[in-house]
Amino acid sequence: MSALAIGDLSVLLAIPVIGAGLLVFIPRRRMETLFSLGLLASGVNFLWSLNIFNRFDANSGEMQLLERVPWMPAFGIEYSVGIDGISLFLVLLTTLLMPIAILASWSVKDRVKEYLIFMLLLETGMLGAFVALDLFLFYVFWEVMLVPMYFLIGVWGGTRRIYAALKFVIYTMAGSLLMLVAIIYLAARHAELEQVLTFDLLKLYGLRLPLDQQAWLFFAFALSFAIKVPLFPFHTWLPDAHVEAPTAGSVILAGVLLKLGTYGFLRFAMPLFPDAALAAAPIIVALAVIGIVYGAMVAMMQSDIKKLVAYSSVSHLGFVMLGLFAFNLQGVQGAIFQMVSHGLSTGALFLLVGMIYDRRHTRMIDDFGGLWKQVPLFSGIFLVVMFASIGLPGLNGFVGEFLILLGAFRVTPLWTAAAATGVILGAVYMLWMYRRVTFGPLTNPANAKLKDLSARELFLLAPILLLIVLMGVYPQPFLQRMGPAIELTLKRISVVSPAPATAMPASAGESK
Secondary structure, X not given: OOHHHOOHHHHHHHHHXXXXXXXXXXOOOOHHHHHHHHHHHXXXXXXXXXXXXXXXXXXXXXXXXXXXXXXXXXXXXXXXXXXXXXXXXHHHHHHHHHHHHHHOOOOOOOOHHHHHHHHHHHHHHHHHHHHEOEHHHHHHHHHHOHHHHHHHHHHHOOOOHHHHXXXXXXXXXXXXXXXXXXXXXXXXXXXXXXXXXXXXXXXXXXXXXXXXXXXXXXXXXXHHHHHHOOXXXXXXXXXXXXXXXXXXXXXXHHHHHXXXXXXXXXXXXXXXXXXXXXXXXXXXXXXHHHHHHHHXXXXXXXXXXXXXXXXXXXXXXXHHHXXXXXXXXXXXXXXXXXXXXXXXXXXXXXXXXXXXXXXXXXXXXXXXXXXXXXXXXXXXXXXXXXXXXXXXXXXXXXXXXXXXXXXXXXXXXXXXXXXXXXXXXXXXXXXXXXXXXXXXXXXXXXXXXXXXXXXXXXXXXXXXXXXXHHHHHOOHHHHHHHHHHHHHXXXXXXXXXXXXXXXXXXXXXXXX
């Protein structure tokens, strides 16, 4: 680690907070200035993340750009952050989608200052969760994210926004409280066995616990992450949150927040409790495959485009969980690649749904038809993004799904075959929806007055379209940087052999 690299991640976390602080001093009536400042702060943060990407050593699987500062030393708590190939692209995804989401919010007219402040604080919370290497610090960022997202849904959402916001918070907090108990117990056990009280993730990786203790701790972490994914059957909060959230909220929710659940499994639950993770794998895989098929079939029945896209996320994130619990390089690489791909393609779908809603004030599929004749540019981009979502070869969705199925088939062929039906079902509901929205006669007079995409809308969609094609045609730069960190994580999981449930772990030099 070079001296120049020290502080890079802290700067990444600080820029949105500084931007939010500056927004406080801008008068509410100066809406263009407010939006410009919010866009500037998020844009600068994206450029800074590119600087981090440039500094990143693609051949190393270890944590890079590490920063450690004592925070509450009496309790073994540090401000500890770092980045590796697992979190690198999720950080880049976050910093890319935030300025796009703010640019897509230009139609927001009510309480613009507060809206932008919450968006920027949400960015810091998400980034902090991706780079935190102290479990207490991670939990702080994990909880901090809830507050701005609650207000974004509850204040700027749809007609049932309060219900959706409360449901989102209650579901997430219910799992988080159990995770907090598990974090405290884990630190206490480390202090008992190693005589050092710490919440340092890298030190806790080496803690040996018997299988029965691992099982309870894994359950506490996994429940919190499963709700966030959301893994079937913990998904019921998601459609409500997506439908009621403003467009930018849906983009960030689908693009980034859901990935924190799958990231949490890979970074925390699986390597901290490897024996329990391996034992729970058949259950997780079964729930993932059920979610894949269930999400696709329910999506097929939706009449609201936004709700259809929301249920498609349940299906796509099921693929990610299947890849993670294959416990091999192909499966996990595919899972991380799919996280990023889903963030781009589903984020773009929500942007497009928001654009057509701003014009027609409806999301009902039956209210459309024949849009290709009236808004060909919108329809053409919608087509590309829809193909990316269903995994057309040459676009980003195909690479992740192929690697996931390849890795999972080596471990569980039958469940993988069942999961593959989700690819077919995904093509069915997406193509059926697209046909009804864009083709056929232009019968509704309101649709005949629609205007095609503006220059601003094209500008915010352009980087997503570019990455959709780039990741589909040339995925190697992404996979290469993920590989070493994934191999190191898999090594942490596989080198630990199951300990008897009745055995007590031994500290260095003595038997307990």
